Amino acid sequence: MTTEQLPHTHARAQDGTVLAYQRHGVGRPLVLLAGQANNHHWWDGVRQDFHATHSTITLDYRGTGDSGKPDGPYSTRVFADDVIAVLDDLGIDRADVYGTSMGGRVAQWLAIRHPDRVGRLILGCTSPGGPHALERDAGVRRALAQPDLAAAREALLHLMYTPAWLAGHPGPYTTLGDPGMPPHARRGHLIASNEHDAWDALPQISAPTLILHGDQDRLTPPNNAPLLASRIPDSRTHLFPGARHAYFQECRPLAGALATEFLTDR
Template sequence: MTYVRGSDGTRIHYSKTGRPGAPPVLFIQGLGAGKTGWALQRMATAPWYQAIALDNRGAGRSDKPHTPYTLEQMADDAIAVLDHAGIETAHVVGASMGGAISQILAIKYPERTRSITLACTAGANHPWREELLTEWRDNALEGGMGMMSREAVRWVIGPRSFRRFLPAMGWLGPLALGRPSHAFANQVDAILDVDMSMVDRVEEIDVPVLVLVGNQDILTPRGDSEELADRIPTAELAVISGAAHGFMVEHASTFNRVLIEFLGRAETAWQRRIDESENVALESA
């Protein structure tokens, strides 16, 4: 197993799959989720890309400190993973909380990103969502992850898929029952305490951006994605019909097709950008 230390000494676990030397794609999961939540995407991209998936602090095999977390700190953790893996730039794919982390990463480290995919995420929290996340946190701390998950499950999976995907609930963020309550609560607090001055700078992102949402997502509804796509000059919006918040599992085939098509366009744009920079350098020499 591969680990890297964050700036505060926290161990962050990650793994690499796919073609060595191929264009890298960094996958960042959401609230409570480990890298296994990207299993279907990592398999789908393996023939063309090198996939790097990490466990955010507080999830998976990464450390779960009792001290407070921040989303900016988690973006720094992601950069530490790229550094340790020897990767200078990557396409970044973030879901839910991972999408918020990806926005911060793209703003704070623009030189490290080839493209950004923001799946089932938002640019700001509405009061109703802050109240909901606070309730989940309190339920986790007071009644354990099982109690919290019973409340959260219907916000993540669409009603038509609920029974079919119930055995896979452990893949989908807060539904992972074996994870400690304090780590989940710390991730919730990181979302609630996000530095909005950083997130408000999404207009500065100048690499290709895919904003991806399911039209049945009730946790980060379509309107959140439409607002992000409107604010980011380089963004395109894709809506998957019949999909809810957990659509990377629930509608994996459609999700993967849209993602891989976008990555192909984004990689072509990146290579063109590199070629243009090299031509300018030659002309200036």
């Protein structure tokens, strides 16, 4: 199947915020949702793996990339409504959805609040949020919050990837945050992710769901995967041995194959 690219274009959110989005490939639409404080480049290394069966749709969250950067609001529910605005602009009634990290939290609300718009759902390296979620440990929080920005970035790099993978992949890395985000938007994304809590609503998800996670993920501990599975009725789980947060890159051949098999199993 040939790959076609839709020129970068824009939708409008309900509050008028400009939302930049990108569509590549042909076939059944697959929405790919990035992690906190990242733009669509999060998916650069792997999105082409889906183009044999799907077209891929990404967006720059409000506050990132070429999208508007309002003072607010920022929440995973708002981000989910922004995805619907993009689908509406494209004239797409129903799409498969693959969300990782904060994108997995956004994907939860998409499937809960807009069940008719979501075909199959993949939740990667994410959590239900709220008091039931298993949070990262205090050492991780301190490492990411340290005032030395270079040291904080290095800490994040090693939370995303194992030393063995980094040794063979010297970068550049597209999963360490959007450097062009203004401070207010970065704070907004942090608040959105931290305040996410879909626990009570997760049983409403009707889409078949695949939950993926690295079993050495300290950024979002892997025991969140069985928690999600216990709340989502039609779900299955796969853990990647030895993988950290960015399992979708480090374990790309297997992760891509599992995701594609699930998305095409109809």
